[in-house]
Amino acid sequence: MNWEYELVAGPYGSPTDGPVWDGEALLFTSLPLPANTINNRILRYDPQTGAVTDFRKWTNRVVGLAFSADGILYGCQSGARRVVRFNRDGSTSPLAYRVDGKFHNQPKDLAVDQQGRIWFTDPVWGPPVQGGLRNHELEPYSIDYRAALRMETPNKDAPLRRMTYDTVAPLALALSPEEDVLYVAESSEEPAGKRELRAYPINSDGSLGDYALLHAFGADYRGAHRGISGMCLDTAGNIVAAAGSERSGPGPMIYVFSPTGQVLETQPVPAEPTNCAFGGLNLDDLYVTTTEGHLYRVANTDRQGHALPSAAGPAAGE
Amino acid sequence: MSTEKFSPGFSRIVKENAVLEKISGGHIFTEGPVWNGQENFLVWTDIIDDTIWKWIPGQGTSIIMRPSGKADGMTYDHQGRLLVAGWSSRTVWRWEHDGSTTVLASHVDGKKLNTPNDIVMKSDGVVYFTDPSNGIRNVGMECDDVQKYVDYEAVYRLDLADASLTLLVDDFINPNGLCFSPDESLLYINDTPRRHIRVFDVLPDGTIDAANGRLFAELFHDDHGSPDGMKVDVEGNVYCTGPGGVWVIDPQGNPLGRLLVPEDCANFGFGDPDYRTMYFTARTSVYRMRLEIAGLPTYPIP
Numbered sequence: 323m324n325w326e327y328e329l330v331a332g333p334y335g336s337p338t339d340g341p342v343w344d345g346e347a348l349l350f351t352s353l354p355l356p357a358n359t360i361n362n363r364i365l366r367y368d369p370q371t372g373a374v375t376d377f378r379k380w381t382n383r384v385v386g387l388a389f390s391a392d393g394i395l396y397g398c399q400s401g402a403r404r405v406v407r408f409n410r411d412g413s414t415s416p417l418a419y420r421v422d423g424k425f426h427n428q429p430k431d432l433a434v435d436q437q438g439r440i441w442f443t444d445p446v447w448g449p450p451v452q453g454g455l456r457n458h459e460l461e462p463y464s465i466d467y468r469a470a471l472r473m474e475t476p477n478k479d480a481p482l483r484r485m486t487y488d489t490v491a492p493l494a495l496a497l498s499p500e501e502d503v504l505y506v507a508e509s510s511e512e513p514a515g516k517r518e519l520r521a522y523p524i525n526s527d528g529s530l531g532d533y534a535l536l537h538a539f540g541a542d543y544r545g546a547h548r549g550i551s552g553m554c555l556d557t558a559g560n561i562v563a564a565a566g567s568e569r570s571g572p573g574p575m576i577y578v579f580s581p582t583g584q585v586l587e588t589q590p591v592p593a594e595p596t597n598c599a600f601g602g603l604n605l606d607d608l609y610v611t612t613t614e615g616h617l618y619r620v621a622n623t624d625r626q627g628h629a630l631p632s633a634a635g636p637a638a639g640e
Numbered sequence: 641m642s643t644e645k646f647s648p649g650f651s652r653i654v655k656e657n658a659v660l661e662k663i664s665g666g667h668i669f670t671e672g673p674v675w676n677g678q679e680n681f682l683v684w685t686d687i688i689d690d691t692i693w694k695w696i697p698g699q700g701t702s703i704i705m706r707p708s709g710k711a712d713g714m715t716y717d718h719q720g721r722l723l724v725a726g727w728s729s730r731t732v733w734r735w736e737h738d739g740s741t742t743v744l745a746s747h748v749d750g751k752k753l754n755t756p757n758d759i760v761m762k763s764d765g766v767v768y769f770t771d772p773s774n775g776i777r778n779v780g781m782e783c784d785d786v787q788k789y790v791d792y793e794a795v796y797r798l799d800l801a802d803a804s805l806t807l808l809v810d811d812f813i814n815p816n817g818l819c820f821s822p823d824e825s826l827l828y829i830n831d832t833p834r835r836h837i838r839v840f841d842v843l844p845d846g847t848i849d850a851a852n853g854r855l856f857a858e859l860f861h862d863d864h865g866s867p868d869g870m871k872v873d874v875e876g877n878v879y880c881t882g883p884g885g886v887w888v889i890d891p892q893g894n895p896l897g898r899l900l901v902p903e904d905c906a907n908f909g910f911g912d913p914d915y916r917t918m919y920f921t922a923r924t925s926v927y928r929m930r931l932e933i934a935g936l937p938t939y940p941i942p
Contacts (some may be wrong), residue, residue, distance in 0.1 A: 358833070360773065360788075380788035382777045399786075401778045406786060414787035423782060454778030455669060455688070459904075459923065463668065463688075463780070 325576070325589040326473040327610070327618040331367050331374045333593070336614030339362075339552065340387040340397070341609045341617070343601035345632035348609050349377055349382050349395070350617055357449030362401070364408075367564075367609075368552070368615055374617075378408060383448070386431040386552075389631040390438055390476065398442060400431030401451065405429050405442055407476060408414025418473055421482040425464045426471060431494045431552060431597075434631065435501050441485070443492040443506070470495055470506055472532075475582065485530050486522070491515060494552045498581070499559050499628050504530060507563070509549030513541070517549030519563065519579060536583030539565065547571030552611070555628040560586060562625070563609065564595035576610065578625075591618070612614020642900050642929060644884075649868050651896030653877065653933055654886050660901065660929050664693070664921075669780075670921035671869075672714040672758075674722070674938050675911030682911055684921050685711045687727060688780040695926070697912075705735075710781055711771075712729055713758030713869070713907065716939045723767060725756040727775045728783040731796060732756050732767065734908060745769075745798050751789040755781075758817050758869065760905070761842075766846055767798040768808070770815040770829065795829055797846055809840070809850040814818060817870030817880060817907070821891070822936055828856060828878055830867035832875075837880055837889070857893045859883060869907030873935045879918075881905045886920065890913050899929060910935020921931050 329614070331350075332338060340351035343631060347368040366377040366386065378384075383401030390396065395408040396417075403426060404419035418423060428451070432442035450457050470485045470492050486492060486506065494507035505520045517539035523531040539547040547570055554562040559581045566575035574594045578587035592638050593612040601609050601619075605627035610618040642660040645651070652674040670693075672685040681696045685708060692705040694715075705711075710728030715725055722735040723744070730753050744767070745751060755775025760768050772793045776786045790812035795818065799806070809815075820842070821828070827848050830837045837855040837860040840848035858868055861883035868881040876891040885901035886908055903922035910920050915934040920927040 360777070378787075380773070380776075382786070402777055402782065402786070404782065412787065413785040415784065416782040417788050419780075419782070451779055452777070453774045454781055455923075456904075460779060 323622065323624060325608075326622055327592050327620055329616055330369070330372070331365065331617035332615045333612070336615050337596055337613050338365075338611035338615045338617055340383045340598045341597055341599035341611050342387040342389060342395075342630070343599060343605065343609075343627075343632055344389070344395075345428055346370075346597070348601045348617070349387055350609070350611055351381065351387060351397070351617065353385065353414070357383065357401075358452040361459075364397070369607075370621075377416070386429070386442070388432045388434050389632045389633060390434040392438075393631065393632065393633045394415070394476070396432060396440060396476065398432050398435060400428040400430060400448060403451065405432060405440055405473060415478065417476060417478055418480040418482050421465050421471065421484060425460060426482065427465065427468060433495060433497045434476070436499055438476060440476055441475070441495055441497065442471055442503065443495050444469055444471050445491050445493055447493065465542050467491060470504065474596055488533070493562075494550050496553050496555055496561065499555065499557075503581070505536075505553065505561055506533070507550035507553060509565075513546050515546075517547065519550055519561065519583070521581070521583075528600060529570045531564045534583070536561075536579055537577075537585070540571065542570055544570035548594070552595070554599045554630075557628050558626040559628065560625075562598055562600075562608065564591075564598050566591075567594045576608070589620075592616075600625075605629060643897060643907065644900060645897040647890075647894060647896045649890060650888060653873075653896060654929070654931050658929050660899075662925050662927050664695060664926040665924055667693075667924050667926070669906070669923060671712050671906050672725070673907060673909040673911075673919045673921045673926065674714045674716060675909055675915070675919070676716065676720070677913070677915075677937055678720050680913060682909075682919055682926075683714065683722065684872070684919075684926060685714065687712055687833050709733075710775070710783075711936065712756070712775070715759050715761050717761055718939050720939075723759055724920070725759040726768050727755045727757060728781055730755055730775075730783055730785070732759065732769055737916065744800060745796070747809065748790060748794075748796070748805055751885055752785065754788060754790060754793065755783065757815075758927075760818055760820065762820060762846070763939075764846070765800060767800060768795065768818060770818055772797050772812075772814040772816060772832075774814060790807070799846070806847060808848050809853065816868050817868060819870045819872050819878070820872060821872060822874060822876050828870060828872070830870055830880055832866045832868060835866055837870070837878065857889045857895065857897075859887055865904055869905070870909060871908065871935055873933050874909070875933065877933070879908065879935075881907065886918070901927060907939065
């Protein structure tokens with residue numbers, strides 16, 4: 323069955339990302355260009371009315387979004403290299419941003435587990451950080467690796483723990499429904515780099531075991547195939563992943579992988595997809611964001627999303 | 641070579657062979673240098689290290705406040721108390737002689753300020769400060785609340801007599817350094833991303849003629865650096881951080897030359913008893929250089 327992509331918002335001419343269903347509407351992030359544009363926003367698409375409204379302004383290049391089990395929204399504020407909490411009173415709290423005393427990189431994607439721990443990818447990603455110390459000046463104060471990290475509690479003084487030791491471009495992550503596997507997309511943009519979907523078992527002590535390679539993206543005469551930049555799960559635990567581009571390979575695509583890595587489905591997307599998330603009251607609509615700033619909805623995936631936490635109550639975040 | 645002459649007039653500002661001397665190192669992001677003319681010492685901030693430092697000539701450095709709310713620009717009032725552009729505290733505050741601090745401004749129209757960046761006091765005791773929002777955005781400079789609330793990046797006049805806050809101008813992308821001409825008839829304000837300095841007439845009520853701002857100078861150069869800290873000397877020459885160090889600009893807006901600093905210089909201040917030494921806060925270090933002309937003293941005038 324070919325998926326039908328309905329354009330429900332945008333295109334905004336610059337990337338959209340971070341789709342997350344809040345229980346009634348879809349939140350997503352808008353990242354204007356150039357990168358020093360301060361009017362970054364979280365937008366809210368209400369499928370009941372079709373309206374797109376500002377949920378938060380001046381978000382400083384927040385990319386990935388996720389709710390915790392208690393309905394609080396968290397975001398990866400790549401512009402300031404930290405994870406933030408969007409409080410219901412409209413304020414925004416920065417959370418711990420140092421690992422062993424050093425600044426981490428640029429959070430891109432995150433998931434909050436049932437214990438309230440925040441798992442996030444921490445690549446060097448996108449345009450250089452603007453303002454204050456320049457990137458090379460920050461180096462002495464910064465970690466020298468690119469990993470998936472975990473914040474043990476969602477606050478400013480929380481310990482941050484390095485979770486992966488074999489990643490250089492971890493862009494996207496997702497937890498399995500049982501929270502016993504961490505899926506990580508290693509998505510290097512370097513021709514010689516790796517573009518892989520990996521499954522790391524989560525050990526009983528909270529550490530990660532050796533990963534299983536579920537899928538490796540290839541290369542062709544035009545170049546390396548763009549790896550996964552965002553993903554979500556369906557109720558069967560299958561991984562629905564945004565990858566590919568017009569530049570090489572099979573093109574902009576949503577892949578559906580089984581938990582063992584079998585490709586169950588490939589669905590071409592009308593534009594380069596950045597991320598995807600299930601939404602709708604039955605979690606059976608797939609929302610897709612793109613590099614050009616579209617928000618697409620696919621109503622006929624014949625899949626239902628694995629239920630992630632959403633906002634607890636209609637006024638969440640405002 | 642620590643100086644670069646653009647115009648013959650620069651020879652009156654600094655000797656060609658003037659030496660740049662490092663007086664303190666090991667910092668992260670130094671800012672806000674101000675000379676205490678009563679007791680002859682220098683204070684400055686380190687934003688990211690969350691500290692206010694004091695340096696006594698011949699004795700060295702000591703920490704006088706940590707944490708400092710990631711304070712930024714500073715000046716003295718008539719009583720010798722530090723007035724602080726609080727940056728990450730999102731306030732303007734005063735450090736009292738008893739060691740306590742008093743918040744002088746925190747909100748405008750009921751909304752939290754952005755991140756007060758630099759501050760200057762007019763001779764009548766009224767405070768002027770810039771309030772860009774990049775303190776919310778910069779790495780390592782976080783506030784307790786990193787949400788921006790006001791729609792603009794403004795410059796304010798704060799009358800401490802009645803705590804009234806008046807918005808002076810709001811069409812800057814990132815208002816940063818500010819200073820008065822020696823006779824206080826002009827207010828200079830720079831805009832970092834536009835790399836320019838604008839000048840405004842100060843009106844009798846202490847506000848400025850915002851509609852009549854003029855472009856005073858533009859600081860474009862291949863070297864790295866942008867308008868940030870800004871001060872004037874006794875003859876009205878304007879000193880402004882820019883590419884490569886501190887630019888010296890005559891009152892007509894003509895660049896005379898540069899004082900070259902090997903690290904990105906965010907701010908500087910005139911000091912020593914004769915106010916003929918410039919102290920530069922440049923990332924990890926504080927430097928100084930002797931000049932041939934005195935800067936306008938910060939209060940209290942000794």
